[in-house]
Amino acid sequence: MLSQLNGYTPELLYLLHGDPAELAEMLSTMRPADVADAMNHLDPGAAAKVLAAIPFDLAVQVLDQPELESKAKIFGALDAAVAAPMLEAMSADERADIFRHLTEGERHRFIKLLDEQTRHELERLLDYEPDTAGGIMTTEFVSVPAAWTVEQTLRHIREVGQAKETVYTIYVVDRDQRLVRAVSLRDLLLAERTMPVVDVVERIPVSVLHTQNRDEVTRLISKYNLLAIPVVDEHQRILGIVTVDDVIDAIVHERSEDVVRFGGMGGFDESYNSLGFVAMIKKRAPWLCALFLSEMLTATAMQKFQGEIERAAVLAMFIPLVMSSGGNSGSQATSLIIRALALREVKLSDWWRTAIKELPTGLTLGAILGVIGIVRILLWQKLHLFDYGVHYQRLAITIGVALVGIVGFGSLAGSMLPFLLRKLGFDPASASAPFVATLVDVTGLVIYFSVAYLILHGTLL
């Protein structure tokens, strides 16, 4: 987790609330990422003024920062004459991202300002689904014909390099624009100048189909330690590239989303501060309501055991304890399997092997908790801290045995849930701790009262 606070100096905080022109002057000496950071503390109107006031090159670099929030709103507040050259100069992927977030009217207003080629490129990018490789790629890559020499390629990089997202991988294409090689600038620099560029490396490059999910893009970049991955169509023609910095931003955001999903929401990609009261309720209530409705099954289950509770109120005392033990062991097992599936330590077909591992583990964990539970009851009774009645020994055994069953079941059910979700085509990480607990709670109550009936029948019950 990130561990330091943003180092805003008091002066910057002062300027942030003062004159945009004065602020812009100060910002012009800062790095683009820091300017973006500072602008995230302004409302879109003020941010637009800052953008118009700082040097043009810096403004474009700031707009290319994925960390800059509410870009579409900032553009909505920009003068068209100021906005148009910025949109032209931006990188293609960030430009497409802005257009995705503009209102219909604004989109129409801005698209007219772009030159023919940029408009064409933009419209092509907007056709891809946002979560696919095509939807996150940029089109500013260096590609050269296979027949070129190393020398020609290096000269080409010097000519066009400034406008490209990266020059560190050069994509070599055949006559039909099909990707045949990806040559690193390092290999190119170390190679013979007269060599055909296609001969610099031997291997066919790793690429990703434009329809593939962006998680696959992340996985491939991470696995093969790439600085950029080429995105191709069905005929292996290169369409664009996704660079490593975009992927990092995506994982940093997704990483924090995983915790939110596991914590009991369907996903959450807004800023906590930007959500007002009503929006917050709308985001959170559905999940809590769904869980609440599922948990109502516990009330239904309890109705069945009303007789037992009336006869032995002492049984009710341990309901929270045994129930939570099931939920805890379940969410522990689920999180372990989500991790193992994500890291590909475990495959979908391993579900059976996992079940065979989790069941004895769960039963043993339950036995450990059971012994603690039994000791607790016997101790309280012996020390006269509480009187569980004449049948306290049978009660202690009931709690112990019930815990073995509940924790065993919790571990098994919790570990199988991610497999089931993946099998059904969902992301295993959409299993959340409250969901697992809810799943195990009802069963836990049934196990508890069944064990109680078996052990206490004829005495307490």
Next chain:
Amino acid sequence: MLSQLNGYTPELLYLLHGDPAELAEMLSTMRPADVADAMNHLDPGAAAKVLAAIPFDLAVQVLDQPELESKAKIFGALDAAVAAPMLEAMSADERADIFRHLTEGERHRFIKLLDEQTRHELERLLDYEPDTAGGIMTTEFVSVPAAWTVEQTLRHIREVGQAKETVYTIYVVDRDQRLVRAVSLRDLLLAERTMPVVDVVERIPVSVLHTQNRDEVTRLISKYNLLAIPVVDEHQRILGIVTVDDVIDAIVHERSEDVVRFGGMGGFDESYNSLGFVAMIKKRAPWLCALFLSEMLTATAMQKFQGEIERAAVLAMFIPLVMSSGGNSGSQATSLIIRALALREVKLSDWWRTAIKELPTGLTLGAILGVIGIVRILLWQKLHLFDYGVHYQRLAITIGVALVGIVGFGSLAGSMLPFLLRKLGFDPASASAPFVATLVDVTGLVIYFSVAYLILHGTLL
């Protein structure tokens, strides 16, 4: 989350169980990352045989993959004569990582085999704490004196480039080895050949102190879109670099660890498959036991309300429902704040503002659940699905009011917990869903029975 299964072909699976020499031949046409992947399915002895059998260059590249597991064990099974040149040729950071995991005896055996300079470098890297910038950096970077020209620098890159971790950023140092500039290879290629390299860029580079945590390294690389970040000492002298691919591997692993931590374990960095039965119990039992011992407070709380339960067993029926609602709202709030703190949307000093936002949110969410709860009881009663007794209306109101209090308290407590953890110097992400639930459970019971006492006193109670 990663979404595809490993594409092992049946032939590879067959070879994995067959002759290591035959396997090695097949592997020699594969990418290093894929070889590492395949070797992770072998035991260390077999993996060592494969490593000895494949071409030397490929073996070194495979060893440089952070994804390759149990490297120390593989080296433990390698012949010293085979191991020594591989250790020499490996990248410095991965070599240091292996030595960190070797036994004392093995470390002694291998360190003697290294040449003077490598040994010196290794010992220096081993001095850094593993979780710091110094502990994850590598020493193979390109640095040039400030007085050199662009032409000299480019020639130098061509000479030493093959042995460096990256050549895409060149570090310019003054006479005292202090870092003064970081020049990208792109800027260098586009610059005038006769220009002093120090003048190619104007800005002082982003760097990280060797003692800083590796999360800070990740944050800076991600924020400033760097391909590598220089690690410096207190005098700004450059010690090494951390490259972006190492950072990605770290976040991918940490991301999955977050879920495990939130799911109720102190952290888990082993492979699920590699842990045997006893090791698994040892990892999981302490957390479950700690939670179990805390949850025992619920039994203590329940003892206080034994009288109420004996008089009105119907109250016990809703214990699981109201208790779980508190836990769910708590873990939802905690996960939201963990995310907001991680993304720096919220700062430590915002705790008060967050509390003021969470309390009304929680009370409203509780009111929504309360209304559902009341409707449920009235409906069941009217439809004769269950008889809650003559005071069913007061019971319904009890459940409704208790839910407002419990969900309100759950949201407030859950949102404050990450702030408290950070204030105490812990990672906010070490708050786990079961821990939050446990925290809220006892309070939830007290709120429930207090509300019940107030509303039902004189009737049911």
